[in-house]
Amino acid sequence: xxxxxxxxxxxxxxxxxxxxxxxxxxxxxxxxxxxxxxxxxxxxxxxxxxxxxxxxxxxxxxxxxxxxxxxxxxxxxxxxxxxxxxxxxxxxxxxxxxxxxxxxxxxxxxxxxxxxxxxxxxxxxxxxxxxxxxxxxxxxxxxxxxxxxxxxxxxxxxxxxxxxxxxxxxxxxxxxxxxxxxxxxxxxxxxxxxxxxxxxxxxxxxxxxxxxxxxxxxxxxxxxxxxxxxxxxxxxxxxxxxxxxxxxxxxxxxxxxxxxxxxxxxxxxxxx
Amino acid sequence: xxxxxxxxxxxxxxxxxxxxxxxxxxxxxxxxxxxxxxxxxxxxxxxxxxxxxxxxxxxxxxxxxxxxxxxxxxxxxxxxxxxxxxxxxxxxxxxxxxxxxxxxxxxxxxxxxxxxxxxxxxxxxxxxxxxxxxxxxxxxxxxxxxxxxxxxxxxxxxxxxxxxxxxxxxxxxxxxxxxxxxxxxxxxxxxxxxxxxxxxxxxxxxxxxxxxxxxxxxxxxxxxxxxxxxxxxxxxxxxxxxxxxxxxxxxxxxxx
Numbered sequence: 161x162x163x164x165x166x167x168x169x170x171x172x173x174x175x176x177x178x179x180x181x182x183x184x185x186x187x188x189x190x191x192x193x194x195x196x197x198x199x200x201x202x203x204x205x206x207x208x209x210x211x212x213x214x215x216x217x218x219x220x221x222x223x224x225x226x227x228x229x230x231x232x233x234x235x236x237x238x239x240x241x242x243x244x245x246x247x248x249x250x251x252x253x254x255x256x257x258x259x260x261x262x263x264x265x266x267x268x269x270x271x272x273x274x275x276x277x278x279x280x281x282x283x284x285x286x287x288x289x290x291x292x293x294x295x296x297x298x299x300x301x302x303x304x305x306x307x308x309x310x311x312x313x314x315x316x317x318x319x320x321x322x323x324x325x326x327x328x329x330x331x332x333x334x335x336x337x338x339x340x341x342x343x344x345x346x347x348x349x350x351x352x353x354x355x356x357x358x359x360x361x362x363x364x365x366x367x368x369x370x371x372x373x374x375x376x377x378x379x380x381x382x383x384x385x386x387x388x389x390x391x392x393x394x395x396x397x398x399x400x401x402x403x404x405x406x407x408x409x410x411x412x413x414x415x416x417x418x419x420x421x422x423x424x425x426x427x428x429x430x431x432x
Numbered sequence: 433x434x435x436x437x438x439x440x441x442x443x444x445x446x447x448x449x450x451x452x453x454x455x456x457x458x459x460x461x462x463x464x465x466x467x468x469x470x471x472x473x474x475x476x477x478x479x480x481x482x483x484x485x486x487x488x489x490x491x492x493x494x495x496x497x498x499x500x501x502x503x504x505x506x507x508x509x510x511x512x513x514x515x516x517x518x519x520x521x522x523x524x525x526x527x528x529x530x531x532x533x534x535x536x537x538x539x540x541x542x543x544x545x546x547x548x549x550x551x552x553x554x555x556x557x558x559x560x561x562x563x564x565x566x567x568x569x570x571x572x573x574x575x576x577x578x579x580x581x582x583x584x585x586x587x588x589x590x591x592x593x594x595x596x597x598x599x600x601x602x603x604x605x606x607x608x609x610x611x612x613x614x615x616x617x618x619x620x621x622x623x624x625x626x627x628x629x630x631x632x633x634x635x636x637x638x639x640x641x642x643x644x645x646x647x648x649x650x651x652x653x654x655x656x657x658x659x660x661x662x663x664x665x666x667x668x669x670x671x672x673x674x675x676x677x678x679x680x681x682x683x684x685x686x687x688x
Contacts, residue, residue, distance in 0.1 A: 242581055259585050265578045269600050269680045282586040282596070310680050330586075 190218040190253055192334040192366035193239055198248030200234055208234040210391035211248070216334065218253060221360055221367040223377035225423060226387030232370040233262070234392070236336045239368065255333030258365070260340045264319035266311040266326075273298070273307040276325045283330065290329065297325035300359060317348035328359070337369040341376070353379055354408045361405050374423045379411055386426040396426035461648045473653020483638065483654050487661060490634035493549065494621040494665075497556025501613055504557070505564025506606070510594065513572050523569075530562040534620075538627045548631040552624030559620035560613035567609025571602025604681045607673035614665045622658060635661075 193216040200209040208231040216222045226232050237243040238250060240259050266275045276297055280290035298304060301321040311319055320340055327335065341349040353376060360367060360380075371377050377384045378400055386396040400419055402410060410416055444466055451465040464472075474480055508526070512519040534555060545551040575598050583593050625636025633641075635658050642651035677683070 240585055242584060257585070259582075261578050261581070263578055265576065265582050267579070267597070267600070269603070269677070278596070279582075279586050282583065282588045282592055312680065 191251065192216045192218045192220070192253040193368060194249075194251040195235075195239075196249040196251070198238060198245045198250060200231070200238060200243065201246045207391035209238065209245075210393045212392070212394055214385055214394060214397070216366050216368050218333065218366050219364050220383070221369060221381045223369045223371060223381035223384045224387060225371055225374055225377045225384060225427065226392060227389050227427070228372060230387045230389050231392030232372075232387060233338050236338050236368065236370055239336055253333060253366075256330045258327035258330060258332030258335040260320075260323055260327055260335065260337045262338050262340065262342060264311070264316075264323040266319060266322055268311050271308050271310055272303060272314070272322050275311065275322055276303075276329060279326055280329045293329040294325070297328040300328060300362075301325040302355065315348075316344050317352060320344065320352060324356070324359075328363070331363075332365055334366040334368070337367060337371075339371050342371070342373075349376070350408065350411075356380065357404070357406055374420050374427070375411060378416060378420045378423060379406065384423055386423060395429060396423075398423055398426065461646055464649045464652060469649050469652040469656070472649035473656075479650050479653070483635070483650065483657055486633050486635040486638040486654070487657055489632040490618075490621045490625055490636065490658075491661060493552045493624060493634060494556055494617045497553045497620060498560060498614055498617040500553065501557045501560040501564055501617065502610060505561050505609070505613070506568055508565055509569035509572055512569055513598065514590070519569075526562060526565050529558065532558070534559055534623065538623075542628060546630065547628040551628040552621060552634065555624040555627075556617045556620035559623070560616040563612040563616065564606075564609045567605045567612070568602060571605025571609075572598045574605070575601045603677045604673070604683045607669070607677060608683070611666060611669040611673065614669045615662055618658070618662045618665055 195212050195214050198209060198212045199207070201207050212235065214222070224232050224235065234243065236259070238245055239252065240257055241250075241252075267278065270278070273294060276294040277290045280293055285293070298307060301324050303318070303321050303325060306314065306318065311322065314322070323340070341352050344352065357380060367380075369377070369380055382400055382404075384398045384400060385394050386398065387393065388395045398419065402416070447463065447466055450463050451460055455462060472479060473483070508522060512522055538555065541551050541554055545554055579597055579601075580593075583597055588596070621634065622636040622639075625634030625638075626640055629637055635654055639651060639654050639658070642648070642654060673683075
């Protein structure tokens, strides 16, 4: 069978694995990201996010699901301070923040290697150091052999890997994912989900993963927050009781189906 | 490759027909037959070198004019994208610059800058500046919002944003601006030759002299070589574009 332990609590990775690969063990008690009654009203009067409160602990993966246009992406823009909240408070833990956009946002004139180096380059990391970091990230994301390719020579899935590798070079303590695999075919998507989990288990970052796929949310996260249609607020919080590491076969387990059903049910609930 | 050669043969045929059928010998100087143009204008070493020397003088004017236009035409849009108010205060004047009929202000330029090299260069700059400004500005402003967000998240400085995002992204547009401007700078240099006749004679002045002396074989040869110059410049800048952005941008993929 597959390694599947059903626990009564959210599975938060807290110990380095046997190989001692996790370089920075997360302080499990710490808060990586905290939203406190955050509201965002756009200048045109659109209330995108309405009184949202939640926390992401260090080393924890939280997913947000909701219908299109419910303000999920706005939450991430708020978390990364690309946008300021209209009211409420956002706290963010120490360390770098990684952001993976809906699009890979690669620079078409740069090769894979140079794209992966970009953030470190902007941060003023020395050439030798960033080459080494990029090489590492390229191995981690399975891009070896594609270093000299330009983005347009890559498939959608490969471009997303480059985007992921680029964020990894900054060794973020929290990762924000804005439906990164939404545009990919299902096979590629599931494969990248599994690889992302591998990275998460190995690197020990915290993650906030926005998606409209219930399956993706349940597979990746230890907690799923369900958002209502606009004005977006959190209508349910569903713990996912499966320990990491999670095998891809988990998706076909009866317990998984029941959790996914629970998420779907709260998505269908009429907003009060 | 065959079709353009056929058109070329057809044009030569029409040319010959006009020279020998339409024009009586007395008026044949209006359209001397092609073999006379080649014989007198290109194969006679004295005439040929006279044309080449003048063409080189014009080329120098065009090169200097284009270089100045490229420098100004790149710096101005870079300043414009730094703040909305800069763009709003400068752009209307760039448009005005474009709408000034160059020939109308040629006498003024002569008053202010004498009737030599610098005036010729100035005409060149005035004629070729606008397409560089508009194309560069368009290119600089067309970076993706998501890319800007990426740079903002990494707290990139203005100069990093300019050098690593905006300028490289604008390169395809910049290249098409340069290409248009390069052709115009040759036109500008020849126009300048006509009016500013001090210093080395350029090809424009030579063409005017040939016209006055009814030396139509040389006139035709000079016109043909000026066109060739324009063609070489256009082709050269196309090649430059392919070298700079061909590896990643569709506009400059080799489609031979």
